[in-house]
Amino acid sequence: xxxxxxxxxxxxxxxKNYGSLDNPDAIGIGENPDNGEKVIIYLDVxxxxxxxxxxxxxxxxxxxxxxxxxxxxxITGEAKGIDFDTADELIAVTLGMLENVPPESAACSEMVAVxxxxxxxxxxxxxxxxxxxxxxxxxxxxCMPKEEDKDI
Amino acid sequence: MKELLKxxxxxxxxxxxxxxxxxxxxxxxxxxEFSDILFRHFTWIENxxxxxxxxxxxxxxxxxxxxxxxxxxxxxxSSRMNDIELLSINCDDDALRHRLESDLKYMKExxxxxxxxxxxSAFSVNRKYKDIELGKExxxxxxxxxxxxxxxxxxxxxxxxxLKAHSSDAFLNRIxxxxxxxxxxxxxxxxxxxxDMGILGVPRVLxxxxxxxxxxxxxxxxxxxxxxxxxxxxxxxxxxxxxxxxELAEFFDFINYQESYHIELMKEALQHYKMKxxxx
Numbered sequence: 001x002x003x004x005x006x007x008x009x010x011x012x013x014x015x016k017n018y019g020s021l022d023n024p025d026a027i028g029i030g031e032n033p034d035n036g037e038k039v040i041i042y043l044d045v046x047x048x049x050x051x052x053x054x055x056x057x058x059x060x061x062x063x064x065x066x067x068x069x070x071x072x073x074x075i076t077g078e079a080k081g082i083d084f085d086t087a088d089e090l091i092a093v094t095l096g097m098l099e100n101v102p103p104e105s106a107a108c109s110e111m112v113a114v115x116x117x118x119x120x121x122x123x124x125x126x127x128x129x130x131x132x133x134x135x136x137x138x139x140x141x142x143c144m145p146k147e148e149d150k151d152i
Numbered sequence: 153m154k155e156l157l158k159x160x161x162x163x164x165x166x167x168x169x170x171x172x173x174x175x176x177x178x179x180x181x182x183x184x185e186f187s188d189i190l191f192r193h194f195t196w197i198e199n200x201x202x203x204x205x206x207x208x209x210x211x212x213x214x215x216x217x218x219x220x221x222x223x224x225x226x227x228x229x230s231s232r233m234n235d236i237e238l239l240s241i242n243c244d245d246d247a248l249r250h251r252l253e254s255d256l257k258y259m260k261e262x263x264x265x266x267x268x269x270x271x272x273s274a275f276s277v278n279r280k281y282k283d284i285e286l287g288k289e290x291x292x293x294x295x296x297x298x299x300x301x302x303x304x305x306x307x308x309x310x311x312x313x314x315l316k317a318h319s320s321d322a323f324l325n326r327i328x329x330x331x332x333x334x335x336x337x338x339x340x341x342x343x344x345x346x347x348d349m350g351i352l353g354v355p356r357v358l359x360x361x362x363x364x365x366x367x368x369x370x371x372x373x374x375x376x377x378x379x380x381x382x383x384x385x386x387x388x389x390x391x392x393x394x395x396x397x398x399e400l401a402e403f404f405d406f407i408n409y410q411e412s413y414h415i416e417l418m419k420e421a422l423q424h425y426k427m428k429x430x431x432x
Binding site for chain 2: 003004006009012013014015018019020036038040061062063065066069
């Protein structure tokens with residue numbers, strides 16, 4: 001189980017960036033195929049010629065557990081006010097850390113990271129097709145402990 | 153009218169949270185009663201929207217509640233009620249509008265006359281429940297459980313309320329109403345514990361797909377699984393705290409056995425849907 005301290009409680013009681021945006025430039029969804037849990041990311045994006053798109057505002061909603069809400073609060077807090085190139089690095093770092101995290105927490109963090117990636121990819125896809133629906137990326141981690149880990 | 157629904161939703165939750173914070177018994181009682189009245193307003197406004205064929209949802213803003221003194225949130229609630237009173241002008245149903253105005257006129261003034269008290273302990277994060285000594289692991293389990301389940305109970309109230317609002321089937325509506333009443337009891341129990349432990353928070357906003365369900369039968373099947381999982385969590389929590397607090401263990405066993413009845417009711421509702429062959 002996650003070690004709960006004052007900072008985690010603050011994320012649970014008052015998650016940062018929770019909710020939706022009225023007219024987002026892009027929406028992305030991360031989904032856990034095992035149990036149908038989802039994270040939906042909404043982006044407001046500003047883009048200048050020749051520069052990487054910039055995340056001006058970001059919101060998320062979670063259909064999932066409290067660990068997902070905490071991960072969403074932390075990751076969207078980091079993603080707000082950075083450009084897509086930096087956001088790609090944030091996603092890579094987040095996914096890279098998952099091996100050292102308990103499975104239930106890893107699945108939650110991965111769901112937020114892939115939802116952010118899906119929202120950024122939706123933004124790019126909308127340039128060619130403005131009517132494209134939100135992209136949905138499924139996670140690879142499982143909430144469930146692996147059989148061989150069960151007795152540990 | 154949609155704004156009226158949203159503002160009433162927010163005022164209901166703000167008043168319920170204030171009731172959790174209050175320590176004075178009479179103040180707590182009045183705030184609980186007012187929050188119940190606001191919830192009833194919410195369902196009546198919703199019904200009016202349905203009658204008029206207006207599309208609506210349960211979206212709302214986040215509700216800041218972290219205050220040091222009750223007076224601060226009471227003034228906020230009174231101001232919210234004032235806004236609702238102004239918005240109620242848009243209500244075409246004369247009887248409903250008069251009822252809303254009359255209730256709000258009384259309540260917005262009554263809350264301002266409630267005694268002030270220090271409520272900072274509701275947000276102190278001391279994570280101690282009454283005089284019960286729990287170890288770190290049991291305290292963490294209890295903390296996580298209360299955040300998860302207080303949201304879950306709010307979610308269930310809203311889902312069953314939405315299903316009930318869109319159903320004219322008396323058999324099902326009886327079951328939905330029981331589930332709403334039961335979830336209210338659980339939400340009050342967990343919310344009060346959160347306040348006592350200094351970790352009070354408003355349940356997060358629901359995503360539309362949770363209550364605007366495409367298949368009620370699928371929702372019920374998943375709901376039965378979730379209730380079974382909730383039973384398991386209650387059992388685990390009861391076991392985790394049993395050594396340190398038989399009183400808390402008994403409480404979670406009590407909640408656990410209530411979930412068993414919910415499962416049976418949901419099975420009845422599922423059977424009824426299947427027999428009707430409809431997804432109303």
